[in-house]
Amino acid sequence: MRKEDTVKLISAEGFEFVVDKEAAMVSQTIHNMLTSPGSFAERQHGEVTFPEISTTILEKICQYFYWHLQFASSIDLNSENLAVVSGKETEFPIEPELTLELMMAANYLHT
Amino acid sequence: MDMYIRVKRSKTTYFIRCKPTDKILEIKLKLQELVDQPANNQRLIIPATGEVLEDSRTLADQKVENDAVVALTLRKDDNEFEEVNIVRPNDFYQARDADGANW
Numbered sequence: 148m149r150k151e152d153t154v155k156l157i158s159a160e161g162f163e164f165v166v167d168k169e170a171a172m173v174s175q176t177i178h179n180m181l182t183s184p185g186s187f188a189e190r191q192h193g194e195v196t197f198p199e200i201s202t203t204i205l206e207k208i209c210q211y212f213y214w215h216l217q218f219a220s221s222i223d224l225n226s227e228n229l230a231v232v233s234g235k236e237t238e239f240p241i242e243p244e245l246t247l248e249l250m251m252a253a254n255y256l257h258t
Numbered sequence: 259m260d261m262y263i264r265v266k267r268s269k270t271t272y273f274i275r276c277k278p279t280d281k282i283l284e285i286k287l288k289l290q291e292l293v294d295q296p297a298n299n300q301r302l303i304i305p306a307t308g309e310v311l312e313d314s315r316t317l318a319d320q321k322v323e324n325d326a327v328v329a330l331t332l333r334k335d336d337n338e339f340e341e342v343n344i345v346r347p348n349d350f351y352q353a354r355d356a357d358g359a360n361w
Contacts, residue, residue: 148274148288160347163270165292170273202347206264209273210325213262217324 154181155194156209158202170212171195175257199255204248207241208258214239261324263317265289265302266344267331278318282311289330299333303342 154171156164172178181190197205218237241249252258263285265272274288286297293300302311304320305327311320322328329342 148292150291153292158347161269162345162347165270165272167273167275206271209271213259213273213275213325216259217261 150193153193156205157194157196158200158205159198160202162202162205164205164209166209166212170209170216173212173215173258174208177256197252200252201248204245204252207245207249208252208256211239211258261317263322264325264327265330266305266327267293267329268343269345272330276317278323279316281314281316282320283313285317286313293330293332295332301331301333301339303329303331305329305342305344308342 148167152168153165154168154177156166156171156177158164168181172181177195180195183190200208259275260277262273262275265274265285272289272292274285276285276288282302283297285302286300289300290296297313303309304311304322309320311322311328317323327344329344331340331342334340
């Protein structure tokens, strides 16, 4: 893997998550930061700091990005596939106590 | 995309896309630019059991599944490998982590 293809997401506590750009761009907000022309420092360094997102939540978000790449893109009108996608195995698990914080972060990230 | 694993060292987590049939050496090659260390200076370990993953075997062989957490250790100056060191966030959710719940 090449460094240019990844982006480093940094949580409130300074923990770092190195993910594929393709995965991070599931978030519309990060997509905009990384692709808009001009002065986003994030684009040059490949680092985005989220001072308001805790480590636990940010890790969950990164897991969601990859879950999205694995499963969400395979949804189409083919009924066989739909059955697979809605199956238990492909459900994205969210612990109840994380729900509120996760929703706020998702709202911010347009995820 | 088939699966991914989370490779952790200190406060950093690398999300690595891979296949169950990938050999551990291939994972190390994917990591080498990200961690600035060649594959032979890396060691991958299952944190729960301390089992060291072998280069020549595949992820599936060694029961490394999607979303698994794997610890990375690097060779130190004295040629020995460092201990597993994964820092956990010290926050509200720690109590649940301490139970060893896998989530």
